[in-house]
Amino acid sequence: MGNDTSYTDQKFEQVGRRVRRPDGVDKVTGRAKYGADAYAPGQLVGLILRSPHAHARIKKIDISKAEKLPGVKAVVTCEDLPDLTGGNRGMMDILENCMARGRALYDGHAVAAVAAVDKTIAKQALKLIKVTYEKLPHVTDVDEAMEADAPVVQDFVFTSGVEPKPTKPSNVSGISQFGHGDVDAGFAEADVIVEKSYKTEQTHQGYIEPHACLANMSSDGSGELWVTTQGHFVFRNVCSTLLGIDIAKLKVTASEIGGGFGGKTHVWMEPVALVLSRKANRPVKLVMTRDEVFKASGPTCSTSIDVKIGAKKDGTITAASASLRYQNGAFPANWGMIGAMTAYACYDLKNVKTVGYDVLVNRPKVAAYRAPSAPMAAFGVESTMDLMAGKLGMDPVEFRIKNAAKEGTRASYGPVYGPIGIGPTLEAVKKHPHMRAKLKKNQGRGMACGFWFNFGGQTCTDLNIGIDGTVSLTVGTIDVGGSRASLSLIAAEELGIDYEQVKASVADTASLGHNDMTEGSRGTFSSGMATIFAARNAVEVMKGRAAKMWDIPVEDVVWENGGAKATGKAHSNLPPLTLKEIAAKSPQTGGPIAGHNETVADNAGVSFASHICDVEVDPETGSTRVIRYTVIQDAGKAIHPDYVEGQFQGGAAQGIGWALNEEYIYGKDGTLQNPGFLDYRIPVCSDLPFIDTEILEIPNPNHPYGVRGVGETSIVPPLAAIGNAVSNAVGVRLNHIPMSPPRILKALDEQAGG
Amino acid sequence: MSSVLVSTTINGDPIEFACPPEETLLDSLRDRVGLTGVKEGCGTGDCGSCSVTLDGRLMCSCLVLSAEVEGRQVGTVEGMVENGQLHPLQESFIDNAALQCGICTPGFLIAANALLERNPSPTEKEIRYALAGNLCRCTGYDKIVRAVQVASKEMRKKSKKTKKK
Numbered sequence: 001m002g003n004d005t006s007y008t009d010q011k012f013e014q015v016g017r018r019v020r021r022p023d024g025v026d027k028v029t030g031r032a033k034y035g036a037d038a039y040a041p042g043q044l045v046g047l048i049l050r051s052p053h054a055h056a057r058i059k060k061i062d063i064s065k066a067e068k069l070p071g072v073k074a075v076v077t078c079e080d081l082p083d084l085t086g087g088n089r090g091m092m093d094i095l096e097n098c099m100a101r102g103r104a105l106y107d108g109h110a111v112a113a114v115a116a117v118d119k120t121i122a123k124q125a126l127k128l129i130k131v132t133y134e135k136l137p138h139v140t141d142v143d144e145a146m147e148a149d150a151p152v153v154q155d156f157v158f159t160s161g162v163e164p165k166p167t168k169p170s171n172v173s174g175i176s177q178f179g180h181g182d183v184d185a186g187f188a189e190a191d192v193i194v195e196k197s198y199k200t201e202q203t204h205q206g207y208i209e210p211h212a213c214l215a216n217m218s219s220d221g222s223g224e225l226w227v228t229t230q231g232h233f234v235f236r237n238v239c240s241t242l243l244g245i246d247i248a249k250l251k252v253t254a255s256e257i258g259g260g261f262g263g264k265t266h267v268w269m270e271p272v273a274l275v276l277s278r279k280a281n282r283p284v285k286l287v288m289t290r291d292e293v294f295k296a297s298g299p300t301c302s303t304s305i306d307v308k309i310g311a312k313k314d315g316t317i318t319a320a321s322a323s324l325r326y327q328n329g330a331f332p333a334n335w336g337m338i339g340a341m342t343a344y345a346c347y348d349l350k351n352v353k354t355v356g357y358d359v360l361v362n363r364p365k366v367a368a369y370r371a372p373s374a375p376m377a378a379f380g381v382e383s384t385m386d387l388m389a390g391k392l393g394m395d396p397v398e399f400r401i402k403n404a405a406k407e408g409t410r411a412s413y414g415p416v417y418g419p420i421g422i423g424p425t426l427e428a429v430k431k432h433p434h435m436r437a438k439l440k441k442n443q444g445r446g447m448a449c450g451f452w453f454n455f456g457g458q459t460c461t462d463l464n465i466g467i468d469g470t471v472s473l474t475v476g477t478i479d480v481g482g483s484r485a486s487l488s489l490i491a492a493e494e495l496g497i498d499y500e501q502v503k504a505s506v507a508d509t510a511s512l513g514h515n516d517m518t519e520g521s522r523g524t525f526s527s528g529m530a531t532i533f534a535a536r537n538a539v540e541v542m543k544g545r546a547a548k549m550w551d552i553p554v555e556d557v558v559w560e561n562g563g564a565k566a567t568g569k570a571h572s573n574l575p576p577l578t579l580k581e582i583a584a585k586s587p588q589t590g591g592p593i594a595g596h597n598e599t600v601a602d603n604a605g606v607s608f609a610s611h612i613c614d615v616e617v618d619p620e621t622g623s624t625r626v627i628r629y630t631v632i633q634d635a636g637k638a639i640h641p642d643y644v645e646g647q648f649q650g651g652a653a654q655g656i657g658w659a660l661n662e663e664y665i666y667g668k669d670g671t672l673q674n675p676g677f678l679d680y681r682i683p684v685c686s687d688l689p690f691i692d693t694e695i696l697e698i699p700n701p702n703h704p705y706g707v708r709g710v711g712e713t714s715i716v717p718p719l720a721a722i723g724n725a726v727s728n729a730v731g732v733r734l735n736h737i738p739m740s741p742p743r744i745l746k747a748l749d750e751q752a753g754g
Numbered sequence: 755m756s757s758v759l760v761s762t763t764i765n766g767d768p769i770e771f772a773c774p775p776e777e778t779l780l781d782s783l784r785d786r787v788g789l790t791g792v793k794e795g796c797g798t799g800d801c802g803s804c805s806v807t808l809d810g811r812l813m814c815s816c817l818v819l820s821a822e823v824e825g826r827q828v829g830t831v832e833g834m835v836e837n838g839q840l841h842p843l844q845e846s847f848i849d850n851a852a853l854q855c856g857i858c859t860p861g862f863l864i865a866a867n868a869l870l871e872r873n874p875s876p877t878e879k880e881i882r883y884a885l886a887g888n889l890c891r892c893t894g895y896d897k898i899v900r901a902v903q904v905a906s907k908e909m910r911k912k913s914k915k916t917k918k919k
Contacts, residue, residue, distance in 0.1 A: 024848035027856030030791015258857025642851035653894030677800035
């Protein structure tokens with residue numbers, strides 16, 4: 001019998017409580033162990049040598065001097081990482097990104113690595129490696145990369161999605177199209193058409209913990225890897241493939257993770273640590289510097305986007321289109337395709353067409369970054385929505401409500417929506433006191449909407465009941481922001497016991513079946529689902545044990561309020577048995593009590609949010625401050641409201657940084673000019689106000705508790721919300737993110753002059 | 755390559771270690787003394803994850819050479835628990851969900867404690883500016899500022915009680 005995932009609308013005792021997280025004390029006392037906090041006897045220090053050029057042929061790598069330096073135990077290049085991918089180009093891209101093979105494709109691309117007895121010697125060894133480069137022409141801008149005479153980044157890439165199949169390699173790796181209806185007819189029907197082009201710059205996830213791992217290969221071919229990651233099972237599979245290790249012989253243990261936001265879903269250097277360890281026959285610790293994190297672990301795409309919307313005088317959108325060009329760094333990916341899918345997902349449109357272009361440039365391989373691709377598309381669409389509302393003389397919220405998607409709407413990317421939260425979040429915006437607060441000179445208010453798909457994926461959970469009636473919950477999804485607390489609440493709810501009786505932990509890859517990454521806002525959604533079924537599984541076992549203890553048929557036992565109860569007149573003299581009592585007798589009634597679940601958690605409910613933002617622009621300096629911010633988002637069901645609010649606030653703050661400050665700046669030579677937190681400025685405490693939140697709960701019909709993922713959508717609206725607010729504050733509309741002081745000053749000067 | 759011998763006091767304990775003259779206090783604390791609660795986020799003094807106190811003053815330990823702490827008092831997050839009791843700031847960070855991933859938390863606790871020792875009843879603005887040297891990428895700082903506000907109230911209540919006694 002399959003597990004029933006449908007929503008039950010039950011009353012909760014545990015779910016919704018703001019309990020203390022199980023990893024709290026460890027994290028406030030310094031006991032929690034992150035990627036760089038593991039040590040092994042005899043461990044070596046690993047360091048990576050990286051290309052100083054944006055694009056160069058590697059003519060020769062001479063490691064002979066480095067190898068001879070006393071204290072150096074291994075030096076590796078791509079020669080030590082042979083191609084074992086069996087023609088899998090995706091795997092080959094990961095391998096080539098870990099270590100250049102004949103060509104350095106971006107500033108910071110790894111070319112060699114060393115392992116030595118200490119950091120001083122390892123640094124000396126790097127200096128002794130002599131690399132002979134021949135510089136090649138490079139391209140770092142997405143629009144320039146699409147021009148016919150642009151340097152070709154990868155000669156194996158031919159544009160997919162076009163007929164006939166191209167005969168020449170191109171930087172456009174793919175073109176994808178979404179939509180329905182007839183946009184030409186729709187634009188012909190429109191009374192007003194607004195067209196506008198936008199650019200957004202490249203930003204980094206900016207997790208505070210750099211990538212770090214401790215690799216330990218044994219001479220028998222087995223190995224262990226301790227690593228900061230969003231998905232240790234996936235890392236195991238990738239590293240096993242690239243190094244030719246049997247999956248069962250590589251045990252990966254996930255450390256506590258110091259932030260990921262998508263950036264730790266990708267393998268960047270772990271195979272290098274493993275191969276150094278294999279060559280040196282000693283454990284090797286490899287930790288990136290912040291400079292390396294910026295240069296060689298994936299940021300998000302920079303983009304160039306054209307948006308066109310047509311509407312009737314009454315505010316009905318008749319047609320909407322967009323052309324979205326996303327740069328993916330030096331390796332093919334489909335971020336432009338995803339941008340094209342999300343662009344108009346908030347709206348109910350008769351005629352819609354989006355085209356996404358995926359483009360290669362000489363920049364680091366792009367990684368997922370929280371609702372990847374959606375914020376840039378939303379910046380273009382939501383800015384244009386405000387422009388259109390202005391032209392129509394309509395209130396921007398009313399204009400969006402009139403066109404908002406609802407249950408039954410066919411999404412612009414294909415599927416038909418079930419119950420969704422875009423309408424309710426917009427209605428909540430209308431009612432929110434923030435919308436009526438007074439504004440002063442140079443201040444303005446903006447709002448914008450956002451969408452994210454959410455994801456479910458492969459999940460596996462164990463629940464073991466101890467002899468004392470406490471419960472070990474073992475999950476395989478990384479806890480990025482409090483999910484162990486949420487999952488413990490869910491286990492307690494199902495079993496009918498108190499939260500304090502449950503302790504959740506994340507298993508290593510040898511202790512549990514495969515789990516996909518913590519990505520796509522899936523951690524609490526999917527492990528929560530598997531926890532519910534594992535707990536129900538354990539309850540069935542306990543009902544059987546109670547029946548045995550009472551010597552009655554199991555059909556006469558029900559589970560209520562954390563214990564077994566005998567039903568029927570014949571057993572009315574039997575007092576209920578608590579979970580604790582059943583656990584205590586388990587050695588005599590059949591041994592350990594456990595529940596398990598393995599599932600593919602399908603039907604993650606889609607997620608919508610609407611944000612309101614007030615800014616103050618200083619016309620003298622062009623500096624913009626966010627003075628009030630409100631996030632309204634549908635959570636389906638908030639399991640632990642503190643950490644749901646935390647996701648809303650954190651995503652908004654990242655979006656604010658992206659909108660106002662953060663940007664990869666490349667020089668003419670194609671090298672990154674600001675690889676550090678001083679020049680790549682993320683928001684600090686004094687930059688931000690309190691971020692208000694309102695959690696809406698529109699149950700996901702495909703989760704027993706109604707849960708939707710909540711982690712990502714909050715980064716989608718801020719870019720446009722702030723752009724709209726700036727426009728309302730000082731009358732200039734910026735079409736280029738970030739809206740840094742020089743860009744705002746330039747726009748103000750042009751406004752004054754023109 | 756000759757090492758320097760450093761004699762110092764860390765969290766009240768006398769500690770001696772030898773290290774290369776160019777080694778930072780951050781590296782010595784983590785790799786030689788075993789205090790891995792001190793985190794490296796940038797190594798350039800921009801993120802505050804490696805915050806410690808040096809003779810009571812807030813510092814980025816990545817910007818201090820170990821040789822400089824000879825004969826001085828170093829305080830890290832590991833020294834905040836007294837007699838097995840969490841510091842009110844530590845309690846408040848847990849109660850108010852002021853951490854998500856937690857990597858920046860030790861630095862924030864050290865910086866917030868340095869603030870409250872200097873100014874027991876800071877305004878929201880004073881808290882925000884005092885913590886502006888510590889980067890957090892998860893929380894948007896909202897719950898961190900609230901946790902410091904709650905802790906400062908608790909600490910003032912406690913100190914009133916102690917004074918009455």
